[in-house]
Amino acid sequence: MRALASLIVLFSWIVGPVSAQPAPAEIETISPEKITPIVPLKEPEATQETRAEQTLLEHLCTQKVDVHFKKTSVKDALHELERQGGIPILIDQIALAEGGFSADRQVTANLPNVSLYTALKWTLHDAELTFVPEADSVWVTTSVAAEKMLKPRYYAVPTLISNENDAEQLIELFTTVIKPESWEDLGGPGSVAPYRSGLMVTQNAHVHMLLERLFAGLESLQKLPSDNYPTACYPISLTSSRQQELLQKLYTTNAKLPVDSSSLMSLIEKLREQVPCPIYLDRRALEDHYFYPDEIISTLPPESFSLARALDVITKSADFTWYVSDELIVITTADEAEMALDVALYPVRDLAWMGLDIQDVRLEEVAIPRPARQFAFGGGWVGYDSLEVDPIFGLPDYKGLIDLLTTTIEPDTWEDLGGAGSIAPFQRRADCLAIAQTQSAHRKLRQGLESLREKQQPANVDQLLEQYRANLKKMVVHTYVAAAGPHGGYRFRKDELQRIIEKIPQRVRPESWDGSTTFVDLMNEKIIVRNRGDVQREIQTYLTDLGIIKCDISRAGSCGCFLPFEDPQTETSPPATTTGQPTPAVR
Structure with a gap:
């Protein structure tokens, strides 16, 4: 007993009495005036390189050069462009050797008074090469090597992204129309991830150029007035304004060509004297397609034809085609033109x-x-975006x-x-x-x-609202597709989806489920539901709030999370419209 008492005393001495512990100090409340934002000390080198690349790109697009190369080696042609352009041009000898190319390969190009960007692009095109703007120089390399020269860049686009769905729609947009094969979903090296009200994108220089133009275009369209709503398209390219100007002139200026049969090259030379830009013959593609410069063209356009229609007739007679790219007219094969998007x-x-x-x-x-569901520090939605x-x-x-x-x-x-x-x-x-x-x-x-x-x-x-109310009362079947995960596959396992669909009749309008005419079932990653339209509306909200489904505005409505189809036993009429004036602008 004495030993036990001693042990108790020793334990009490080590731990100490509870009453002897000091009372916790009160937490001081910090007033909003004392909270100051964190101001990071940025590394100048990280931002200076990006600014230098942008400055060099502006120089490439504005510096005019004259290109007159006839069977000139790539190396000599680049030396001449370096002299006229005033910036270093370096050749990636290792990439050229690995790809089976040589700087001694000969090129032919006649491009007077074009930008250095256009001259580089089309001179190197003749040699199946490309270039990448760097901070202090231009790097000439192969297409394969250029696609792997990736750089990360963060795009802050708060007007385009306010929540997760906006980010997913924007990512789906540009990975679909801007070099889709270059993104990781299709096996390419490029990647993208949303962060707050922006996107971190790792891509090559050419894709970054197009993304900047795309985001600027979307922000411009957001500002369009609904009264007198402008409907002109917004081209996404570095030289879009010049390209549209050239097309306008080609379609509004009459051609003056010989009335008698002439050789293909003589007609092209006649057109060169009349068109407001150089004509580039894509010899690499044309020679593979049996290009005969001395071929006689007997079907000639009448004098009333525009320059554009004259080009149509002449190139079609020789089984070729044409299009305007950058600052010039490109004559090439139909297969090549189909890839020039x-x-x-x-x-x-x-x-x-x-x-x-x-x-x-x-x-x-x-x-x-x-x-x-705003990103951190984001503001509330405005108007119909809410x-x-x-x-x-x-x-x-x-x-x-x-x-x-x-x-x-x-x-x-x-x-x-x-x-x-x-x-x-x-x-x-x-x-x-x-x-x-x-x-x-x-x-x-x-x-x-x-x-x-x-x-x-x-x-x-x-009338639309009347039809909508009627549809809410009809029995319809909807398919809800489970959202994909961030790295492919699906975000939820099949057993998780099974537990979720078991909850639906309990959480959403329990009185509407009878087990025979109404049901909810799981087929792979698709949730199949048969119920009234108004119940389907609540199910969509329930599944969206849980993150089970995502919005897809290309499928149905502004949030086409499901693809509806009517029950065979019901019939619906198309939306009623009035007769009168054409569609007014949205106010």
Whole structure:
């Protein structure tokens, strides 16, 4: 007992009595005035290199040079461009050797008064090479090596991104239309990740140039007024303004050509005297396609034809084609032209919304409120961005527009049918389609959209709402596709999805489930639900809030998280429209 008592005393001495412990000090409350932001000390070298690259790129685009190379070695041609351009041009000898190329390869190019950027691009094109702007020089290398010369860059785009869905839509947009094969989803080296109200992108210099133009274009479209809504497309390229100017002149200036049959080269020389820019013969592609300069062209355009139509007739007679790139006309094969894609943004707010005023208070009925899941330090949503429109309402209809254009405008050239053309929507106040297509297809797209605007009638809001209310009461089947994970695959396992669908009848309108006419089932990563439209609306909200599904504005409505189809036992009529004037601008 004495030993036990001693042990207790020793333990009490080590631990100490509870009452002897000092009371915790009160936490001092810091007033907002005392909180100051953290101001980082930036490393000047990291930002100076980026600024230097941008300065050099501006020099490449503005410095004029004269190119007159005839069977000149790449090395000698680059020395001449270095002399005229005033910047160092270095050759990546290791990459050239690994790719089986040589700086002694001969090139031919006649490009007077063009930018150094254009001269480098098309002189090296003849040798199957390319270039990369660095901070203090231009690096000439192979296409394979250039694609691997990646640099990370953060793009702060708060007007384009306010939440996770905006970021996913923006990423889907540019990975679809800007060099899709260069992104990791298709096996390329480029990568992208959202962070707060911006994106960190690792890509090569050429893709970074296009991304800067794309983001600037989207921000410009966000500022378009709804009254007198401008519908002109916004091209995404370094020389878009010059390219549009040249096309305008080619389509409005008459050609003056011989009336008698002439050789192909003599006709091209005649055109060179009349067109407002150089003509580049893509000899590498043309010679593989049996290019005969002395071939006699007997089908000649009449004097009333424009320069553009004259080029159409002459190149078609020789089984070639042409397009405007940068500051010149390129004559090449049809296969090569199909791979020369231009990216442009098309404002379609008036078409996607059928001329409706999206601020009309009557449309509040079709809006699904969402908690503003902003990135840190982000502000609240403004106007219709604070709501998602019920997909059952069917507007804005990007999917309908995309299906219309890809079905009727050169359908074989779109990626769904094995072509190179691609299309993707972006809504967040820009309300546009981003399209990568050939110059010929872009011209037809503009014509098709303008024709649609002339004929489309404005929607009748009251009739649309009446149909919407009727659809809410109908029994319909919807398929909800589970969201993909950040690195491919799906975000949720099948057993997790199974537990979620078991909760749906308990959490969403329990009285509406009878086990026979209504059901919820799981098929792989798709949740199949049969119930009334108004119940489907709540299920969509429930699954979206849980992060099970993601928005996809190209599928249905502004948040087409599912692809609806009507029950075979029900019939629906198309949205009613009024007769009258063409679609008004959205206010």
